[in-house]
Amino acid sequence: MHMDGKTCIETCSVNNGGCDSRCHDVFSGVHCSCPMGFMLQADRKTCKDIDECRVNNGGCDHYCRNSVGSFECGCKKGYKLLINEKGCQDIDECSFDRTCDHMCANSPGSFQCLCHKGYSLYGITHCGDIDECSINKGGCKFGCTNVPAGFECTCPTGYKLHWNRKDCIELIKCASSGPPSHSSLACSRNGKKDTCSLTCSSKTLLHSDSDSSYIFSCGTPAVRPGINSKQNTSHHCIETMVLPIKQKASFKLKDSRCDLLVRGRTSRVEENTRHGNAPATCTDCQLTYINLKCDSSWKARSRSLRSTINKKITRISLELEAEVKVDDATANCGISCLHQRLERKIKSILKSLRKSINQERFVIRLASIEYEVIQRGTAGRERGENCLPGQQRMWGKCASCPPGTYYHGQMDQCQPCPQGTYQEKEGQLLCDLCPGADANGPAGASNLSACGGQCSPGQFSTSGYKPCQSCSRGMYQPDTGRTQCISCGGGINTRHEGATSFQDCETKVQCSPGHYYNTTLHRCIRCLIGFYQPEFRQNFCIACPGNSSTDFDGSTSIAQCKNRHCGGELGDYTGFLESPNYPGNYPSNVECTWNISPPAKRKILLVVPEIFLPSEDECGDLLVMRKNASPSSITTYETCQTYERPIAFTARSRKLWVHFKSNEVNSARGFQVPYVTYDEDYEQLVEDIVRDGRLYSSENHQEILKDKKLIKAFFEVLAHPQNYFKYTEKHKEMLPRSFIKLLRSKVIAFLRPYK
Structure with missing residues (x-):
């Protein structure tokens, strides 16, 4: 009844006042309203969904x-x-564990895995060592040995490697005057002071990874005749079948430290050598290799009460190699006699060297710059202002001189290698001479190929340097700086002179990718399993990187190389199961078995974020989780299809036997299934969470189960619910509010049922 006492009006008590949703009695009748997300229509009763989008x-x-x-x-x-x-x-995928085998580069919405030099990418994220020897023997003239991240060419007895590290050249007879010595060790005495200096002009190498040690070498160690592997490019010639003299010595000093400090262009060492008495030098004894190791450490405190202060102890190890001058042999003193004389001379020098080191009068001379080998006192130089040898200070930090440069001691900075020299390594004190007649390459060369003047692909010369000749017909050469060309084989000609590839050879048939041309049979052969060839008209197949292989022969791409290792980590509290080669496609005819056995009084929860199994081949690829291997045992999960919608579930048995198998018909990405074990006392809570439809109804909640960092936070809650309130603030910064609300309501209801 209206307030006038005569008129009848609607009320909410009859048919909800005609309202779609909420009804409110007011003096004039009824007033309808709508919940959030809906809008009242013109009839003032109907509610319609608001399309916020x-x-x-x-x-x-x-x-x-x-x-x-x-x-x-x-x-x-x-x-x-x-x-x-x-x-x-x-999503910064690079911040996840195990995203890439080697290096990871994040980009907006994606990422890319990269491999170190000498390795190749396969299976999207994996890196495998490249077998360079499978690619035309690595370009080696004779033998090729694959090593991690590289390869080494080898030569037969009587030959040595050319500077290009691929060709082999015959050991020649030494010139009558003998090759010039690149190293010398000179010692002299002035009164009671012994002074020694080690001079090197090339082939130097410095390694220093701390401020208390370094290793310095000069020259190249000798290779015993008859050893084919790892032949060096030193100047050794045929007469060096006479083994060099090798001497080792070690020195120990107290209250000193290893430190290569510049002394200056004119030093007391030079003055003492100039005015000293009876200099003992080894400038004429053909020192071919010198290796000096300096290491400083603190001496442990003595148990005696009289000694309570630590002292710095420095140890210097020196290794020398010297060759006998065979041309100096006479009827009265042959090779054996010269060998004994040289041995006595080196021993005499080492005695003087020991005294000079004790007197802090031993230097290394490089390009007229002298470096003190050790420093007296425990303080040494201030590391806040100075850097390790071979480093310069940049933007307040020490940085090694990059390849193509060397450390200039007097200027205390890195300088580009002069013309005609190169340096492949970081943090060096000298650049090496470029091989070749002119040695007029550009400044700052960082490798041999940058020295310039080398023969181009399709050319050769006896030295590998200009002037060069073009490869004749029937020959080709894909590399620079080579001394010979490669024959097409089988009497095959090339289309022209100066050919740069086997693809220029006029074969009888043109081989398609996945095949190579056999020059003996003159037909195309399919690449074997474990090899592939992406190009036409080639005479080799490439080995798959690392431990990967192909499913079939005749493969045409590295993408067909797959690792057959069953992945995963099985832990007591967390772990994961991973199909072989994940996230790349898994191989055919593979079987994997995992056994999850949690600790006592703990049960297993698993999350399948997504799984990719082709369903076209009538369940030929299958993932099953059971109590044990028996087909009749309790099954927790089984699928042979692709599901991109995540699911979480608890195991129906305390232990799980997980098995995956594939056939040869199809392939797909497979799966990565994380799991967590939880206290069985919280089984009701965990079951309540994973069975709640709200966990999967929102696409954002589904993404949580796919995100490696977020699933880890979710697992923390499930593994230790009693600690939820301790780290809830951290999770609030990672998880959406709706997800936190879902977890919080359930955890509170379980842990505080009477509040």
């Missing part, structure tokens, strides 16, 4: 999905939703 995309960065009474923001692949549930942020 029509206005400014709902405030979403990427996608907006309208739903009845609400809406939800979503992100593109490679992005995740922020905790405000509207903004999107790039």
Whole structure:
């Protein structure tokens, strides 16, 4: 009844006042209202869903999905939703564990794995060693040995490697005057002071990884005749079949430290050598190799009460190699006699060297710059102002001189290698001479190929340097700086002179990718299993990197190389199971078995974020989880299909036997299934969480189960629910509010049932 006492009006007690949703009695009748997400229509009774996505995309960065009474923001692949549930942020896949075998480069919405030099990428994220020897023997003239991250060419007896590290050249007879010595060790005495200096002009190498040790070498160690592997490029000639003299010595000093400090262009060493008495030098004894190791360490405190202060102890180890001058042999003193004389001379020098080291009068001379080998006192130089040898200070930090440069001691900075020299390594004190007649390459050369003047592909010369000749017909050469060309074989000609590849050879048939041309049979042969060939008209197949292999013969791409290792880590509290070669396609005819056995009183929860198994071949590829291997045992999970929607579930048995098998018909990405073990006292809580439909109804909740960092946070809650409130603040910064709300309500209801 209206207030006038005469008129009848509607009330909410009859048919909800005609309202779609909420009804309120007011003095004039009824007033309808709508819940959040709905709008009252013109009839003032009907409620209609508001499409929030029509206005400014709902405030979403990427996608907006309208739903009845609400809406939800979503992100593109490679992005995740922020905790405000509207903004999107790039997922930094490189921050995850085990994303890439070697290096990872993140990019907006994606990432890329990279491999170290000498390794090749396969299976999207994996790196395997390249077998360079499978690619035309690595370009080696004779033998090729594959080593991790590289390869080494070898030569037969009587030959040595050319500077290009691929060709072999015959050991020639030495010139009458003998090759010039590149190293010398000179000692002299002035009164009671012994002074020694080690001079090197090339082939130097410095390694220093701390401020208390370094290794310095000069020259190349000798190779015993008859050893074919790892032949060096030193100047040894045929007469060096006479083994060199090798001497080792060690020195120990107290209250000193290893430190290569510049002394100056004119030093007391030079003065003492100039005015000293009876200099003992080894400038004429053909020192071919010198290796000096200096190491400083603190001496442990003595148990005696009289000695309570630590002292710095420095140890110097020296190794020398010297060759006998065979041309000096006479009827009265042959090779054996010369050998004994040289041995006595070196021993005499080492005695003087020991005294000079004790008197702090031993230097290394490089390019007229002298470096003190050790420093007296425990303080040494101030490391806050100075850097290790071979380093310079840049932007407040010490940085090694990069390849193509050397450390100039007097200028205390890195300098480009002069013309005609090169340096392949970091942090060196000298550049090496470029091989070749002119040695007029550009300044700052960082490897032999940058020295310039080498023969181009399709050319050769006896030295590998200009002037060069073009490869004749029937020959080809793909590399620079070579001394010979490669024959096409089988009497095959090339289309022209100066050919640079076997593809220029006029074969009787043209081989397609996945095949190589056999020059004996003159037909195409399919690449064997474990090899591939992506190009036409080649005479070799490439070995798959690392331990990977192909499913079939005749493979045409490195993408067909797959690792057959069953992946995963099995831990007591967390772990994961991974199909072989994941995230690349798994191989055919593979079987994997995992056994998960949690500690006592703990049960297993697993999450399948997504799984890719082709269903076209009638379950030829299958993943099954059971109590044990028996087909009749309790089954927790079984699938032979692709599911991109995540699912979490608890194991129906305390232990799990997990088995995966594939056939030869199809292949796919497979799976990575993480798991966590939880206290059986919390089984009711865990079951309540994973069976709640809200865990999967939201696409944003589904993405949590796919995100490696977020699933880890989720697992922390499930593994230790009693600690939830201790790290809930940390999780609030990672998980959406709706997800936190879902977990919090269940944890509180379980842990505090009476509050």
